[in-house]
C-alpha cells in the first residue's frame with residue numbers, strides 16, 4: 001500500500017494489537033508533528049507500553065498503519081532498522097555501566113562514525129568531546145563527569161540514561177516513566193531537561209506523575225483500553241468527565 005501523504009513525524013492510524021484474543025491496542029490513532037513533545041497518560045493496562053513496542057518494532061500490529069517521517073513503514077522494519085532510522089527508547093530501568101565514569105558511559109553510547117578516514121580520527125575525537133560536553137550540560141551531569149556511574153543518585157542515573165540516548169542523536173525519543181522514584185526536585189529538573197531536549201528533538205513521554213506532566217506543558221494524549229480517550233492540553237483533558245472517571249479519579 002502507498003504511504004499516506006502526511007507531514008507528521010509519526011503517524012499511527014487504526015492500530016490494533018491482540019494478545020491471545022485480548023485487545024491491548026484497539027484502533028489506536030495518533031499523530032506527532034515534527035518537533036513536538038507529547039505526554040501519554042492513562043490507567044494501568046491502557047496500552048501505553050504496547051504502543052511504544054509497536055513504534056519501536058518490538059511488537060507487530062495486527063492491523064493499522066505506522067509511518068515515520070511520512071515514508072518509512074515501521075511495520076516492515078525490525079527493531080535495529082527502526083533504531084537506525086532515528087527512534088530511540090529509554091526504558092524505566094537504567095542500563096548504565098556502573099564501573100565506568102559518567103563521561104565514558106556517554107562515549108560508549110556515541111554513534112560510531114561510519115566510513116571515516118584514519119587522518120580524521122583526531123578531529124573526530126575533538127567533535128566527540130564537544131558533543132559529550134554538550135550532552136553533560138543538557139542532562140545536568142557536567143560536575144559528575146569523572147565519577148563512576150555507580151555513585152550517581154537514582155535521578156541522576158535516569159538523566160545519564162537520557163544522555164546516552166541523546167548520544168545516538170535520535171530524531172524521536174521515547175521516554176518511559178522517567179520520574180518514577182525521583183524526588184520532587186529531581187522531577188522538576190527532569191521536566192526542565194526534557195523541555196530543553198525538545199528544542200532539538202521530538203519526544204514522546206509516558207508518565208503517571210501529573211505534577212510532572214503539568215510542568216512539561218505539552219499536548220496530552222489519554223489512552224484507555226487501547227484507544228485514545230481524549231487529547232488536548234492538560235487542563236482540557238483533566239476537565240473531561242470520561243478522563244476523570246477512568247484515570248484521574250474524583
Ligand SMILES: Nc1ncnc2c1ncn2[C@@H]1O[C@H](COP(=O)(O)OP(=O)(O)OP(=O)(O)O)[C@@H](O)[C@H]1O
Pocket residue numbers: 019020023024042043044045046047048049050051
Ligand atoms: N506480551 C503480552 N502478552 C499478553 N498480554 C499482554 C502482553 N503485553 C501486554 N499485555 C496486556 O495488554 C494490556 C496493555 O498493556 P500495556 O503494558 O501496554 O499497558 P500500559 O498502559 O503500559 O500499563 P502500565 O501503566 O501498567 O505500564 C494489559 O492488559 C497487558 O496485560
